[in-house]
Amino acid sequence: MTALPADFYEQEVTRVARCLLGKRLVRILDGKRLSGIIVETEAYRGEEDLACHAKSGPTRRNAVMYGPAGHAYVYFTYGMHWCLNVVTGVVGFPAAVLIRAIQPVEGLEEIALRRGRFPRRQWCNGPAKLCQAFLINGTCNGAPLLSAGGALWIEEDIDIKDDQVRTGPRVGIDSAPEPWRSKPWRFLATLPDIDQND
DNA sequence: CGCCCGATGTGCT
DNA sequence: GCACATCGGGCGT
Numbered sequence: 001m002t003a004l005p006a007d008f009y010e011q012e013v014t015r016v017a018r019c020l021l022g023k024r025l026v027r028i029l030d031g032k033r034l035s036g037i038i039v040e041t042e043a044y045r046g047e048e049d050l051a052c053h054a055k056s057g058p059t060r061r062n063a064v065m066y067g068p069a070g071h072a073y074v075y076f077t078y079g080m081h082w083c084l085n086v087v088t089g090v091v092g093f094p095a096a097v098l099i100r101a102i103q104p105v106e107g108l109e110e111i112a113l114r115r116g117r118f119p120r121r122q123w124c125n126g127p128a129k130l131c132q133a134f135l136i137n138g139t140c141n142g143a144p145l146l147s148a149g150g151a152l153w154i155e156e157d158i159d160i161k162d163d164q165v166r167t168g169p170r171v172g173i174d175s176a177p178e179p180w181r182s183k184p185w186r187f188l189a190t191l192p193d194i195d196q197n198d
Numbered sequence: 199c200g201c202c203c204g205a206t207g208t209g210c211t
Numbered sequence: 212g213c214a215c216a217t218c219g220g221g222c223g224t
Contacts, residue, residue, distance in 0.1 A: 042205070051205070053220095061220065079217025081206050098205055118208095128206050172205050 001026075003146055003153035009069035013088040013095040014185055017043040020086070021189040022160035025102055027134040028151050034107030034134055036124055037157055040100035042170045043185040044085070046093060051176035051183075054094035064142045065094035072152060074131070074141040081128035082137045086145060086154070100171070101125045103191065104133070160189045 004023065009016060020038050027034040044052040053062045053075065064073040065087055073085040073096045085096035102124045104111055111133045115123040124130040131137065136152070145153045167184040174181065 044205075053205075056221065059220075075205085076219070077204060078206050079204095079219075083205065085205085100205085122207095126206070132207095170205070175203085176205095 001148060001155040003148045003150075003155060004070075006068070006070045006146055009086060009088050009145075010090065011088065013045045013097060014043040016086070016088045017041040017097040017185065017187050018165065020097060020099070020154070021165060021187055022158040024105070024155040024157035025099065025130075025134075026148070026153050026155060027107070027136070029107070029110060029135055032107055032110055034104075034110050036102030036104040036106075036130070037191070038099060038102050038154070039189045039191060041187045042098040042100055043088075043095070043187075044098065044170075045095045045185070049183075050180045051170060051173040052094065058094070062094060065096050066092060067142070070144060070146045072136075072140050072143045072145060074136060074138060076138060077128075082131040083127040084131055084136050084140070098127055099130065100127045100186075101188075102130050164190050166190065 020041050023038050024035050025038055047054050047057060054065050058066055061075060064071060067087060068091050069088050071087045073087050075083055077083060084099045087096050089095045104124050111123055115133045124133050140152060143152055144150060147153060166188045168186045169182050170186045
């Protein structure tokens with residue numbers, strides 16, 4: 001397979017967030033391939049967006065968001081969790097899509113090393129959970145996603161129709177003021193529920 | 199320098 | 212439903 005190209009990520013961030021639904025996130029660990037279908041995303045858009053990490057201008061932490069599209073912005077939060085974003089849009093405009101949930105497909109045994117003590121439905125159904133599952137952390141911050149020869153990239157996979165997409169307010173930003181708190185920039189794909197042993 | 203709190207997850211009541 | 216882990220960023224003093 002081939003990685004999604006730079007021009008995919010160079011689109012407007014909410015469009016990238018919508019179009020990432022159904023794509024395949026791929027991680028190579030120790031030569032083994034882990035992957036899953038992206039089923040939930042959120043868009044964070046510019047310094048104006050008061051829920052975005054760039055709301056106070058460029059800092060060491062958010063610097064990657066100001067760089068070229070198609071790179072990973074990985075941040076640390078709550079003293080213990082990592083979250084994965086993909087940078088979008090043009091250089092100089094800080095915007096990124098938070099990957100909030102995936103449905104695991106490949107590398108289930110590798111994933112189980114870190115998530116196996118939980119029911120399978122809970123392996124990757126949160127931004128920090130999927131980072132733990134795929135061993136994504138600060139060493140991945142700034143990594144390019146543009147080559148299928150790298151350690152992390154995104155591929156085409158299944159087609160998600162508009163009637164399979166739900167939108168809503170972003171999660172965990174209740175302290176952001178309106179209108180940002182209510183922007184419908186969370187995107188969820190409703191997949192036919194494949195039976196997974198819980 | 200100190201304080202507050204966060205794009206969360208987990209376990210316990 | 213709720214407390215709490217755990218620490219760095221951002222901001223005010």
